[in-house]
Amino acid sequence: MFELDVRSRKPIYEQLVEKLKQLIINDVLKEDEKLPSVRELAQQLTINPNTIQKAYRELESQGYIYSLKGKGSFVHPSGKVDNEEELKKVREELKKLFAEAIYLGMTSEEIAALLREVEGGQQDD
Amino acid sequence: MFELDVRSRKPIYEQLVEKLKQLIINDVLKEDEKLPSVRELAQQLTINPNTIQKAYRELESQGYIYSLKGKGSFVHPSGKVDNEEELKKVREELKKLFAEAIYLGMTSEEIAALLREVEGGQQDD
DNA sequence: TTAACTGTATTATTACTTCTAGTACAGTAG
DNA sequence: CTACTGTACTAGAAGTAATAATACAGTTAA
Numbered sequence: 590m591f592e593l594d595v596r597s598r599k600p601i602y603e604q605l606v607e608k609l610k611q612l613i614i615n616d617v618l619k620e621d622e623k624l625p626s627v628r629e630l631a632q633q634l635t636i637n638p639n640t641i642q643k644a645y646r647e648l649e650s651q652g653y654i655y656s657l658k659g660k661g662s663f664v665h666p667s668g669k670v671d672n673e674e675e676l677k678k679v680r681e682e683l684k685k686l687f688a689e690a691i692y693l694g695m696t697s698e699e700i701a702a703l704l705r706e707v708e709g710g711q712q713d714d
Numbered sequence: 715m716f717e718l719d720v721r722s723r724k725p726i727y728e729q730l731v732e733k734l735k736q737l738i739i740n741d742v743l744k745e746d747e748k749l750p751s752v753r754e755l756a757q758q759l760t761i762n763p764n765t766i767q768k769a770y771r772e773l774e775s776q777g778y779i780y781s782l783k784g785k786g787s788f789v790h791p792s793g794k795v796d797n798e799e800e801l802k803k804v805r806e807e808l809k810k811l812f813a814e815a816i817y818l819g820m821t822s823e824e825i826a827a828l829l830r831e832v833e834g835g836q837q838d839d
Numbered sequence: 840t841t842a843a844c845t846g847t848a849t850t851a852t853t854a855c856t857t858c859t860a861g862t863a864c865a866g867t868a869g
Numbered sequence: 870c871t872a873c874t875g876t877a878c879t880a881g882a883a884g885t886a887a888t889a890a891t892a893c894a895g896t897t898a899a
Binding site for chain 1: 735736808818
């Protein structure tokens with residue numbers, strides 16, 4: 590499914606959150622698709638189930654997945670995500686990153702081009 | 715000068731790096747301005763000098779400040795920053811954040827507006 | 840109902856990172 | 870010289886991440 594860098598200074602569960610988020614955002618994992626179970630993914634990646642659970646819990650609190658006891662964890666449909674708190678974080682993050690990019694010498698046109706590039710690759714409903 | 719959240723789950727030195735970066739980017743700290751010395755800032759914030767040094771080392775490696783033994787640490791002039799590695803990281807970060815913002819429901823126009831906002835006035839945290 | 844899944848929670852222990860503390864060395868400036 | 874500056878290192882305390890084992894509750898199919 591994907592790989593993790595155990596030697597990284599970044600916590601495994603954070604790497605997991607990022608990777609899964611990317612898969613969801615880029616529509617590799619479709620709406621309402623079932624994710625591997627906590628224990629199954631733990632076995633696949635040879636890491637502890639608790640670490641997977643921590644990542645899933647984080648993804649759920651951010652609105653990317655939903656979990657049903659006894660059934661499994663599923664991708665939250667994009668259109669139905671309503672997480673004002675996450676949106677606020679992303680806006681703040683964007684502002685900081687824009688300032689940083691400009692400071693490092695990027696022009697707004699370069700940044701805008703990057704946005705169009707991402708926008709194009711996005712096949713949203 | 716600023717405040718830190720010791721109770722945060724984010725390491726103190728990382729918070730320091732972020733705050734100082736913001737001050738530099740938003741021109742609160744001017745080009746070639748002298749930063750507080752490692753020991754002085756440590757005393758002001760009542761944290762260990764080693765923690766300050768770690769933050770300064772990080773800022774230096776990212777191209778935001780330069781340090782002269784016996785003299786002090788100073789803000790690296792914006793125009794002279796040439797850190798392709800940092801720029802690459804920022805571009806990747808931007809792409810991820812764009813995809814995330816769009817997934818959470820932001821339109822490209824909203825994102826572009828945010829960029830214009832940052833581009834125009836210098837805003838703070 | 841039972842068996843085998845699922846998510847979730849708890850506790851204990853280990854491993855790792857962060858932070859602190861103390862010390863030291865080298866360069867600068869008055 | 871004295872008193873600043875950055876930088877480096879070791880040691881240990883404190884906090885976080887990861888593992889391990891166990892348990893409970895809900896779902897599903899035989």
